[in-house]
Amino acid sequence: MADRGESPDRREVLRRAAWLAGGAAISQLPACSKSVEPSATAAPATEFFSADEMRLITRIADLIIPETDTPGASGAGVPQKLDEMMAHWASEETQSRWRGVLMRIDRAAEETYGKSFLSLTPARQHVLLRMFDRDAMHTGGDDYHDVKELIVSAYYQSEVGATQELRFELIPGAYRGCVPLAEIGRAWA
Secondary structure (H helix, E strand, O other), X not given: OOOOOOOOOHHHHHHHHHHHHHHHHXXXXXXXXXXXXXXXXXXXXXXXXXXXXXXXXXXXHHHHOOOOOOOOOOOOOHHHHHHHHHHHOOOHHHHHHHHHHHHHHHHHHHHHHOOXXXXXXXXXXXXXHHXXXXXXXXXXXXXXXXXXXXXHHHHHHOHHHHHHHOEOOOOOOOOOOOOOHHHHOOOEO
């Protein structure tokens, strides 16, 4: 490198320019990754649900659609989608009904087990949700049934649900009406 007072030679200018260009390019690589993980301490930003409600709806969604060999509800972004829908699409009546369902689930956990729903073991959480399922089947238009239906719908409308859980082919070939499931592997989107 040239001493103070002297201009750098052409090689030094090119070397510095290459370092600057390389540094600028490398600094953008994390933005190109599809698997950037949020920090463990960062809570997901919500627009409608409170932090406690978001944890509750996330747990309920994960119990309804758990992670198996394919991502579950959380992996498909269902809780965030539900939060967006409640904030931007749902009427005040629907928002109130959803909050009411979450409060009913938490209240049922307190009355049955003396703990909040999120404090229960996974087995007890399953038992409690099965009670709500059974009640919704007998009464018909129960709000819990609507919540569960929207969770399932949001999952299968997500990219994960449509392409990993179900099979999806943008431009399918010929129609073959009666094909054994063993031959195709899983249901189609």
